[in-house]
Amino acid sequence: MDDGKAPAPETDDALLRRLESLLAEGKGCDDPALLSKLLAALHGARREAESARMRYRKLFNAVPDPVSLIDAEGRIVDLNIAGEKAYGRPRDQIVGHLLHVINPDLPPDHMAPVLEALARDQTHVVEVYNMREDGSRFPVEVHSARFVDGPNQFVIAVARDLSRRREAEQNYNALLSAMDKGVLIQGKDGRALSANAAGMRILGLEEDQDIDSGLRWQDWLVVDHRGWPIRFSEMPSMRALQTGKFVQSTLLGLYHLQRRQLTWISATSVPQFRPGESTAHQVISLFSDVTELKRDSSLFLRTQALAHIGGWEWDGGRERLYLTEETLRIIGRLESPPRTLDDAIAHVVPADRAKVQGALESVLRDGGAFDMEVQLRGPDGRSNWARLIGQAEGRAPMTARITGILQDITQRRQIEEALRSQARTDALTGLFNRDGVLTELERRVAEGREGVTVVYIDLDRFKLVNDLLGHSAGDQLLVNAARRLEGCVGESDLLARFGGDEFLVLADTRGDPAAGERLAERITRAFGDSFRYAGEEFTITTSVGLARFPDHGKTVQQLVNNADAAMYAAKHHGRNNWQNFTPELARQQFDRVQVEAQLRRALDNGEFRLVFQPLVDLTDGSVRSAEALIRWHNPVLGEQPPDHFISRAETTGDIVRIGAWVIQAACRQMAAWIAAGDAPGRIAVNVSYRQFLNEELLQVVRDALAENDLPGERLELEFTERVLIEDAPDTVRTFEGLRQLGVVLTIDDFGEGYSALNYLRRLPIHGLKLSQGFLRGVPGNESDAAICQAVAGIARALGLEVVAEGVESSAQRDFLLGLGIRTGQGFLFSAALDPDGLAAYLRQNR
Template sequence: MAPPPVSTSSDIWDFPLTLFERFPTLIWRADTDTKCSYFNQTWLEFTGRSLEQEIGDGWTLGIHAEDFDRCVGTYLEHFAVRTPFEMEYRLQRHDGEYRWIIDTGRPIYDQSGEFAGYIGSCLDITDRRNTEAQLRERETRMSTLLASMGEGVIMRDAHGVLLMHNAAAAEILGLSEEEMRNWDMHNGLITYLTEGEEPADIEQIPAMQALATGRPQAGTLGIDRKDGTRRWLWTNSVPLFEEDSDTPRAVVTTLADITARRDSEEQLRLAWTVFRNSVEAIIVTDARQCILSVNRAFTEVTGYSAEEAIGSTPRLLKSGIHEHNFYEAMWRDINTHGFWQGEVHDRRKDGTFYPSALSISVVRDKAERITHYVAVFSDITERKASEARIAFLAQHDALTGLPNRALLHDRLEQALASAARHGKRIALLFLDLDRFKTINDSLGHMMGDQLLQGVALRLTGCIRETDTVSRQGGDEFLIVLTGMDTPDDAARAAEKILDRLRQPFDIDSQQLGTSFSIGIALYPEDGTTVESLMKNADTAMYHAKESGRNTYRFFDERMNVNALERLHLENGLRRALENNEFTLYYQPQVDLESGRIIGMEALLRWFSESMGSISPARFIPLAEECGLIVPIGKWVLQTACRQARSWQDQGFPAVPVAVNLSALQFRRADIVATVATALADSGLAGTWLELELTESLLMQSGPDVEATLGHLKALGVRLSIDDFGTGYSSLAYLKRFPVDRLKIDQSFVRDIAEDPDDAAIVRAIIQLGRSLRLEVIAEGTETPEQMDFLRDERCTAAQGYLFSPPLPAEAVTELLRWGRLPAAPLLAG
């Protein structure tokens, strides 16, 4: 029984199209073959693409790569069972930005209840997701901040009832979490004290005063905790108001335990008799900051005698380095908290400056009136120098002074971020000193260290200020080159380094010659992270060592091919035509219904006199790179046509022979004239020649490709799409170009018996071909199970090792003479 219809075609499409065209949402429709056939104007304006570009599977080009598998999988999964779906994914907008959308799809049925496809609508939810993420982040930050604060934080409502607190507040008050939850200001768990250590009324507490007055209240508060200990707190209470209301709705109080500081101040009053023997300089002033006393350390640090300092103010040490705001903030803390601590720059009597670690404390009498200020400071020049040295050594190599691995990692990360923003290339050079161990073992480590220092100096002179040289340890160095336009820039830098390092080093009256093996990795080609670039540059460096040392190699395999080997292979390829080293093998194509041989695919093989059999995967890309594919392709066409005519002349049933065409043949050669000449010279009728084209060739060969294919069809030749499904797989070019056959790529055929996804793809291609009245042939058929699946799905034909491997022309002739294939019994069964 058919599922209850969600909507019907007539429900949807009886509305004027203009209604959908200007909907604020993105509207799409898919037909029963899963291909999208309609997008409203809102969708097209969002993506900036035309309807022709979007229909079919074209819309999937805008899906973010990280969301692609999930999105398309969800779509196909629901399409298979015809159930509604809703999914979120990123879709590229016309300006290149990826936006989060929520896509809702519903199956539709026609008036007779037959499934008619899907209709869907999409909303841009990027701003909503960003807002939700910001709110979650803000909430997390606030919770983390409160939890990590050393100060206690308490919030009470207008009646003094506790609303929230952090862990520090419970610790300061000496209450457990359970007690905090049940805490009432009147329950006696805590006794409040005034600054004069007298019991305080609830109304005297700053928090209650802030609620009563509507103004912030700050001050010192004493508490006797339930554990019997006394604590002194600095509290700051701020009232919170509703909008358009003068009445506080709550109050937030921060608590800082200043008990230890008050004890320190008491200790200070008792320590006057011993301060003169302190190793730190001490100044005691009166409440007006007039110096009353200094100790011996003060004279040693500042150069002023006690007689010169007493009666003056601490301003005689003022360096003029700090601005007025610095001193204002310092005295604000002193007057508020009674204490300040930090670093200042002062000046000695001789006018020299020095950094000082300074602390200033207020001394009060029992009435809490300020009586004195006590400043304790020390010259921290040596400490600062040590810290600077430690900081330098933490990021630099102790021997050469170059950035170490940690600093290089940081700089390379920054360079990668900058390169990503500006679309620039970065080169990472991994350098290893050749035979450095021999120098160390024979001349000693001291000589080796001096050599490394000399190498570091020369390397630094080879680069720009924006680049970085780093020593990784031992005899390994890394260089980050920024702003590279082409790989050749990195190559020139490597050549410059090798040239500079070629000159011998004069060390202890000895001349030491050395060289480097250099590996080069490029961003973004060879990696987009620090780790991947370092790993790949290291790999390239070992290739350089294997190539004889004192050279450089790129990690990119195309750049890393040994020059002599490449030259040897290319020269051999150029002589192969002259030496008749090429031959064609042919693989039969079989009709799955009758078992008849209905075609042959011509496959190029190279048997070199000097190098033996060369794999097509090795020499064909090289032939395309150096342009030799054009004359080679011409030879393949002529040879295949002559062989097909020869089989016909021998009386065998005529079958087409298929030849693969390279995109380079389309761009650099008059392919129509080449094919016409091959047919004319061989006497083969065009109907018996099939040209196999790739999807990428059809999509990228330029606007004149349609005319070229039309001219080829005029010669009578057949056209097929090779490796169908691995490229664009767009229905648009199938409709536009005069294609006769689709060839299913063997990567899909290989697992059709086990992988439901591959089976679904193959089934869809077969149905697509049948719908478009195209023949469909499956490549790579190797098992009876694969053949049974293809035959059950009404696939036209197949080729593969199940029927026959590629064979030389003589063997195929015998096969034709025999009149049947080894797999014929399977087909018959």
């Protein structure tokens, strides 16, 4: 019956069955449509088979480990990409070959155990060493399983590379062997499985001895830290297995019954769990030999008794206080011991009682311990210091117990107080030192206490007196100055030696802002009287600066810096006076800081240059030598006068680097003049006191001469008398080294200092430079003329050359010639010139 619906298309299976039926009946197939459908079905089956084969190949090659397909004879019929990489061979060198191609060591019947396991539907696992193409071997773990492909059966083998695991195992074993701590591994039944070398040694076992038999429980007596025997189940390893928790640092005594040897160990046990399991399958114990430590600990306990450390215990259940004899001695109650806590606390001074009571209440309520230092007072009124330590055991009223010690630390506290006093005291004057006064100032500033004025005091010209009379005289002067200052300050003021010849006063000006100024006035007046030392009388004045909190600074640093700035202002106003800090002083101090900051970078930035002033023969005006003078032009500050920046360089220490550059640059210029045929006889360079103290000066000169191929006599170094006064061993060696180089040495500004004349005989000095300060008044000023005559006479007697600086008039030149002084420099002849200018001057005045 036709229902109008198209017949459903036949499936591939139905078409194949129709074809089989026709063939079975001996009939042909002359139906083209049927044949077409059959061909399409065959093509589809082929595509599906190819697709399945591709999926298999992708899956096969996606496995990261080498996978081999092996027949029953041990022939490799397929290998994935990971296998090619692992064995380092192309696929065609392995596939089709027996397994011996990747493992030559396999026995002839190597397939038998594999096939037997697979016949029982089991997986076969074995560890072997496979071989790469280069002959190297690597360990693998091979998992083999049955693989069925239609009528064919194969073995599919996955080889897991064990190289990293073996390396990790080797590293682990090496680590265990190298450890000085013992490691013991036990199974869940407590049997010992393994131990490292240190563990065997600590336990007294031989390296080749069976660990489990060596640790038979019946051969050992194990005790806890108190010496009480414990059961096997109480061992930390067994407690870790039973509870599944970490058991830390348990002290055990292990006594071997046969060897009669006791070893103390500290053991920590850690349970081990397999993934997904909540019961430990083994436990690892780490232990150290603490036999000597235990012996030392016992000795320490006995030593405590000798060290006067007392013990105490309060029993909350019985409300009883137990005190050892040493504790009773410390609190002074040997005859009538206190029985309650309140009775004992009564011996603590009132200031510390609340602290002690609070600590006791805290440990009783929350547990824990306390450790504090308290002051005690005995029945006889004498006080001492003690360290009080306590630890609670239990918090229930009937079981609460606090155990502790009481140590007499009176002597230690006395020593500490003496050290604290010493640390904040100036050893020379007995005043507060820098740290002490700054700490006190910081405390007052932190409290916001108004009415604190910082008074900064500097002794004027102290260094000159110190240089003239020596350090002993200088020290005595500082002591005497401290005593005078003590007579000026009030009872609530704090006086300190701030360092060197500087003192600081924290003046109490609460309610009286002018009190600081009156103090400064008293100080300047007090130093109006002369000082005496070893029959000598001299006057030392003071420069004083004041800065008031909080008007002139809100921090310690600001107050000290601003008082320092005011003190410098007092010096600039002629010394022997005092100045209050003002914003203008802050600006000046800022300028000084800015100059110092720019000065540190000036040398690296190439901001310095040299100019040269000729030294001439006073008889004919010919040039004898030239003095190198430094000039500085800074892009921020502009041209800076030498007297502005050289003193700052001296203060900061930058003068050492700058001075070295001047020597090198002057020698370089001298070599250039010589090469051009227009050179003075010598080039003179000023060398500072700090350069002479620097060990590198001699090397700087030596290098500068060598680099420019100059003989030493072409270089002259000028230095002040302070270099002579210091008489440092290094300075003397430097003089001798310069003499050996042939360098000419001249004392600059001779007559302004206080050097002893014997230095002129002892040291290799060639000449003196008469200070222009003495030349200004000649020939009219008799005193200046007399000094010039004296200097000329000294030089003549010692065979030294004299150079006069600052010659500005013909009258001065004639006066000098009358004294026999033939060399001079000054504006009468020429100002300082640049290198080309000096060369031109030389040509004009040969």
